[in-house]
Amino acid sequence: MAPKVLISDALSEAAVQIFRDRGIDVTFEPKLGKDKEKLLSMIHEFDGLAIRSATKATEKLIEQATNLKVIGRAGIGVDNVDIPAASKKGIIVMNTPFGNSITTAEHAISLMMAVARQIPEANESTHAGKWEKSKFMGVELTGKTLGVIGAGNIGSIVIDRARGLRMKVVAYDPFLSEERAIEIGVEKLELDELLGRADFITFHVPLTDQTRNILSAEAIAKLKPGVRIINCARGGLVDEEALAEAIKSGHVAGAAFDVFAEEPATNSPLFNLPNVVVTPHLGAATTEAQENVALQVAEQMSDYLLSGAVTNAINMPSITAEESKVMGPWIELSKHLGNFVGQMTDEPIQSINILFDGEVSGMNLKALTASTIAGIMRKRNPDVNMVSAPVIAKDNGIKVSTTKQDQSGVFEGYIKVTVTTAERERSVAGTVFSDGKPRFIQIKGINVDAEVGANMLYTTNEDVPGIIGTLGSTLGDHGVNIANFTLGRSVAKGEAIALLYIDDEVPEAAIKALHGTGRFKQVKTLTFDVA
Numbered sequence: 001m002a003p004k005v006l007i008s009d010a011l012s013e014a015a016v017q018i019f020r021d022r023g024i025d026v027t028f029e030p031k032l033g034k035d036k037e038k039l040l041s042m043i044h045e046f047d048g049l050a051i052r053s054a055t056k057a058t059e060k061l062i063e064q065a066t067n068l069k070v071i072g073r074a075g076i077g078v079d080n081v082d083i084p085a086a087s088k089k090g091i092i093v094m095n096t097p098f099g100n101s102i103t104t105a106e107h108a109i110s111l112m113m114a115v116a117r118q119i120p121e122a123n124e125s126t127h128a129g130k131w132e133k134s135k136f137m138g139v140e141l142t143g144k145t146l147g148v149i150g151a152g153n154i155g156s157i158v159i160d161r162a163r164g165l166r167m168k169v170v171a172y173d174p175f176l177s178e179e180r181a182i183e184i185g186v187e188k189l190e191l192d193e194l195l196g197r198a199d200f201i202t203f204h205v206p207l208t209d210q211t212r213n214i215l216s217a218e219a220i221a222k223l224k225p226g227v228r229i230i231n232c233a234r235g236g237l238v239d240e241e242a243l244a245e246a247i248k249s250g251h252v253a254g255a256a257f258d259v260f261a262e263e264p265a266t267n268s269p270l271f272n273l274p275n276v277v278v279t280p281h282l283g284a285a286t287t288e289a290q291e292n293v294a295l296q297v298a299e300q301m302s303d304y305l306l307s308g309a310v311t312n313a314i315n316m317p318s319i320t321a322e323e324s325k326v327m328g329p330w331i332e333l334s335k336h337l338g339n340f341v342g343q344m345t346d347e348p349i350q351s352i353n354i355l356f357d358g359e360v361s362g363m364n365l366k367a368l369t370a371s372t373i374a375g376i377m378r379k380r381n382p383d384v385n386m387v388s389a390p391v392i393a394k395d396n397g398i399k400v401s402t403t404k405q406d407q408s409g410v411f412e413g414y415i416k417v418t419v420t421t422a423e424r425e426r427s428v429a430g431t432v433f434s435d436g437k438p439r440f441i442q443i444k445g446i447n448v449d450a451e452v453g454a455n456m457l458y459t460t461n462e463d464v465p466g467i468i469g470t471l472g473s474t475l476g477d478h479g480v481n482i483a484n485f486t487l488g489r490s491v492a493k494g495e496a497i498a499l500l501y502i503d504d505e506v507p508e509a510a511i512k513a514l515h516g517t518g519r520f521k522q523v524k525t526l527t528f529d530v531a
Helices: 013-021 036-045 059-064 083-088 101-117 119-127 153-164 178-184 191-197 240-249 287-307 321-344 365-377 388-395 467-477 508-516
Strands: 004-007 025-028 048-051 070-073 092-094 145-149 168-172 200-203 227-231 252-257 276-278 349-358 399-405 413-421 425-432 438-443 446-451 455-462 482-489 495-502 522-527
Touching: 004 013, 004 036, 013 025, 013 287, 036 059, 048 287, 059 083, 070 287, 083 092, 092 287, 101 119, 101 153, 101 200, 101 227, 101 252, 101 276, 101 287, 145 153, 145 191, 153 168, 153 178, 153 388, 168 191, 240 252, 321 365, 321 413, 321 425, 321 438, 321 522, 349 365, 365 388, 365 399, 365 413, 388 399, 438 495, 446 482, 446 495, 455 467, 467 482, 467 495, 467 508, 508 522
Parallel strands: 004 025, 004 048, 048 070, 070 092, 145 168, 145 200, 200 227, 227 252, 252 276, 349 399
Antiparallel strands: 349 413, 413 425, 425 438, 438 446, 455 495, 455 522, 482 495
């Protein structure tokens, strides 16, 4: 029986035809995504669901999707898909990460030009029969300094276009290496320095805990007077209330926003302010981009449903159907190892080395490497996946190398990940036990044996008596239950580490209390996406 796919949002006829040409039984109802109840009643019939942003693949919908195997999002953002719920049910979530990069970058440049020359207000005035030539005095872009926050795929395209406009470009990006900065022609700055130097600032980063309100009221106070702000990335990167006040005071000369903290945006603080250009999330809204992502998602979903091949998956590695049975646990391990060092590393990464020992050295190392890199980068870019991760690493000048070797120890195989920055080198190793579960076996060269949990606590200290008691009593005082406790040390009375598997998230008060004991050099909470 042919696989059945439901398209519940507006995709092009060419994309629909790809499904049909591949032998897929496709149902095309482009308005269904807005009818939640009808969608709930139908979803159990389908193997695949192709969507844009209107359809919300919620936990409730996924529970009803008894036959669903894949959700394909035509576009990069998957905020409208409950990925943990899909993963738990074995449903693959795919996106199309690069289909709208040029379109989004061009929209940012367009908004920058519009706010520089007050084009929307001048247009409205002229349509009204006025001729207010002296009222709309603009500024040139040539010779001005553009500050780019986030120099990844879209940011680098903006940089290229801005340099073509003869602008001076500076960038802030923790992942941007000096070599890559030179290659793309930008001066790398710390955030505060960029805020004080830029005439225009544009954002091209995902919304994470690290980037939320990156342009806060405090940061806005550091801006160069007369600056103009452009945001085509994500709502929530800018404190809209604080920015509105800065525009009213004249400290900020203008702003252009395509995204907002709450969408659909019907009452933003930025609305109806002078020289503020606003658009309804049009970053990807061009004929070319919409067509590209629609065709991509149709091809990807068809490949998976017909042959088991996985491409651009958010929650599963890109591996062949034959490899998946053997490699699954090792893919999970490589993701956890990368996630560990990624969460531990705050400074720009210069290089990543992955050592494959024993039986794992004969597997699909490209998939394992990509899974590791994606794990490392997930802290700052939750949209990263196995396909986009190597590209992002290359774009940021991160050197990735792999090493293979025959079995060299007691384990039949293991993976060791080493990350190098300008300040330090970090390493973590792990293996897969006979029960198929990943384990951490070495951290900073210290041997351990730790199960991977969703919530973990990592500490370092001098090897002295009483550390276990301090950890146990302090966490107990804050209602934290320890599921598993692993210790390791370099030498007696030398450096020691502890890795604790915790039932729930560790409250900030408990972290402060541990720091307050004066017994720990480092206390760090870690989270892992455990299947």
